[in-house]
Amino acid sequence: MKISTKGRYGLTIMIALAKKYGGRPTPLKAIAKENNLSEHYLEQLASPLRNAGLIQSVRGAYGGYKLQKSPQEISAGDVIRVLEGPIMIVEGIENEEPAKQALWRRITEAVKDVLDNTTLDDLIQDHGEPKDAYMFYI
Structure with missing residues (x-):
């Protein structure tokens, strides 16, 4: 399974919104600029995320997007399934x-388990450091 830019950038949107959870709506323009991404492409990704009930749009001068649920309630698997479809490593194994x-x-099943048990909150708390990292000195 290869996660395309749809899944990767969709997670970028969701992580940015999770970091701002409880605050003002965040414009996609700000997320695009901060991550050096196309605002137009992010708009295309926001639509299915909104239709799935993961985010909501807020209109107006201070508009943008907000999470529909708390970062603890949205998993990486939720986002990937909306944007990429079912999680399968190999198709046609019959x-x-x-x-x-x-x-x-x-x-x-292992990939699904990791995606389904990793919340947006986990992603904003974990800065890429393995939880049980060992330090090796040479």
Whole structure:
């Protein structure tokens, strides 16, 4: 499975909104500028996120977007499924031998587990550091 720019930039939008949760709506223009992304492309991604009930738009001079739910209630899996579709590592495994089918299913379930158990709150709290990192000195 390859996460396209739809999923990656969609998570960028959602993380930016999670950081501002409880505050004023955030314009996509600000998210685009901060992340050096196309505002037009982010607008295309906001529509399915809004239709899925993950974000809401606020019109007006101080308008923009806000999360519909708290960052603790939205998982990375929610965002990826809306923008990328079902999470599958390999498609069409029915014709493969049973041992390979089992492997692909296990890998798919592991990926789903990580995405579904990683919330936006986790992403804004975790700055890329492994939780159980070991330090090695040479």
